[in-house]
Amino acid sequence: MTLLKIKTKSLVLNKDLEYNEKLGLPVEVYCPLAHQTIAFGRIETLDDHFVVINSEKHAIADYFFFGCPCAV
Numbered sequence: 001m002t003l004l005k006i007k008t009k010s011l012v013l014n015k016d017l018e019y020n021e022k023l024g025l026p027v028e029v030y031c032p033l034a035h036q037t038i039a040f041g042r043i044e045t046l047d048d049h050f051v052v053i054n055s056e057k058h059a060i061a062d063y064f065f066f067g068c069p070c071a072v
Helices: 014-023
Strands: 028-029 036-046 050-053 054-059 064-066
Touching: 014 028, 014 036, 028 050, 036 054
Parallel strands: none
Antiparallel strands: 028 036, 028 064, 036 050, 050 054
């Protein structure tokens, strides 16, 4: 059995992450090395280099973040 996970929305900019934090929307953290989702939940804190979700710190440069993009 093959499972195909399709992601249609990606968060690539800090303003997208800030938008999700402001609204309390959940974000998915995907690890490209392990090829799996490593965290899912609301953003607790955010700065230019790290995002904290479920009390775990994730480097913005090392992971892919999926969720709702901000309305330009």
